[in-house]
Amino acid sequence: SQKIEQNSEALNIQEGKTATLTCNYTNYSPAYLQWYRQDPGRGPVFLLLIRENEKEKRKERLKVTFDTTLKQSLFHITASQPADSATYLCALETGGFKTIFGAGTRLFVKA
Amino acid sequence: GAVVSQHPSRVICKSGTSVKIECRSLDFQATTMFWYRQFPKQSLMLMATSNEGSKATYEQGVEKDKFLINHASLTLSTLTVTSAHPEDSSFYICSAKTAGGTLSYEQYFGPGTRLTVT
Numbered sequence: 350s351q352k353i354e355q356n357s358e359a360l361n362i363q364e365g366k367t368a369t370l371t372c373n374y375t376n377y378s379p380a381y382l383q384w385y386r387q388d389p390g391r392g393p394v395f396l397l398l399i400r401e402n403e404k405e406k407r408k409e410r411l412k413v414t415f416d417t418t419l420k421q422s423l424f425h426i427t428a429s430q431p432a433d434s435a436t437y438l439c440a441l442e443t444g445g446f447k448t449i450f451g452a453g454t455r456l457f458v459k460a
Numbered sequence: 461g462a463v464v465s466q467h468p469s470r471v472i473c474k475s476g477t478s479v480k481i482e483c484r485s486l487d488f489q490a491t492t493m494f495w496y497r498q499f500p501k502q503s504l505m506l507m508a509t510s511n512e513g514s515k516a517t518y519e520q521g522v523e524k525d526k527f528l529i530n531h532a533s534l535t536l537s538t539l540t541v542t543s544a545h546p547e548d549s550s551f552y553i554c555s556a557k558t559a560g561g562t563l564s565y566e567q568y569f570g571p572g573t574r575l576t577v578t
Contacts, residue, residue: 383566392466392553392569393504438503448494448567452503459500 352376355439355451358369362429363459370424370454372439379441381420382415387436387453397424429458461488464543464556465495466570473544474578481539481573483554489534494567495527497550504553510537542578 354373362368368438372382381400385393399406399415399422406413412425426433442448466491471480483493492511508524510516510531511539518524526548528540537556541548553572 385569388550390572390574391557391574392464395566395568424502447506447509449506450503452501 353439353441353449353451355437355454357454358454359455361457361459364430366427368426368433370437370439370456370460372422372424372451374420374439374441377420377441377443379382379443382413383440383442383448384422384424385413385415385438385440387434387438387452389417391404393450414415426456429456431458431460434449434458437440462566462568464554464568464570464571466554468573469571470574471575472576472578475545476543478540479544479575481541481554481575482550483537483556483570484558485535485568488556488558490537490558492557493531493535494555494557495529495539496553496555498553498572499550507539538560541575542576543569548578549575549577550576552578555564 352375384396385397387393387394397413399413401417410427413421438453438457439451440448465484467482478480480505481492494509495507498504506519507522508516508529509519510529512534516529528552531537555567555569559568
């Protein structure tokens with residue numbers, strides 16, 4: 350079955366540094382991959398989508414890479430701020446328009 | 461743009477009663493809506509997919525008679541938890557997407573509904 354793995358351990362970084370989160374997947378070849386932000390007690394918020402033919406995508410301080418050979422996506426937040434503290438979810442769309450999510454990685458940015 | 465609302469945000473009910481949760485797309489037409497549940501520190505688990513005007517498609521292990529889904533219009537889907545039990549306590553989240561246009565690949569989530577069954 351399709352599986353998405355994200356680092357379950359929380360990531361703690363200092364303000365101003367670059368945060369890098371990893372998403373690995375198995376048993377699937379997605380046409381695109383998505384990243385979401387989720388704050389406690391709230392629904393996920395869409396951040397970025399990257400297609401299989403795109404190596405990298407940027408949006409302001411966010412950068413996503415997609416390596417279909419390694420079956421891995423990296424999510425970077427540059428010049429991180431305490432307001433970036435949240436859980437970040439990786440998601441893949443399977444056949445039939447269904448999306449499966451990783452469990453997310455909790456990011457803490459210290460001032 | 462692409463705002464999805466849910467109501468109520470929190471609900472506490474007694475065991476054996478039914479609870480209805482509404483999901484609305486406020487500024488776009490959602491041909492497909494999804495219902496998820498999420499337990500603490502766990503991923504979102506898809507419960508069902510609903511398309512406007514047709515019956516919902518439930519994921520394996522989800523009881524369709526217990527979780528009734530109605531997608532009556534292009535902007536409204538409802539989830540009714542029937543005969544709720546404490547194990548149904550969870551965070552229920554809906555999402556919506558369109559069939560085409562710039563939103564077609566993106567899924568927009570509601571703020572979630574915290575259900576507590578006592």
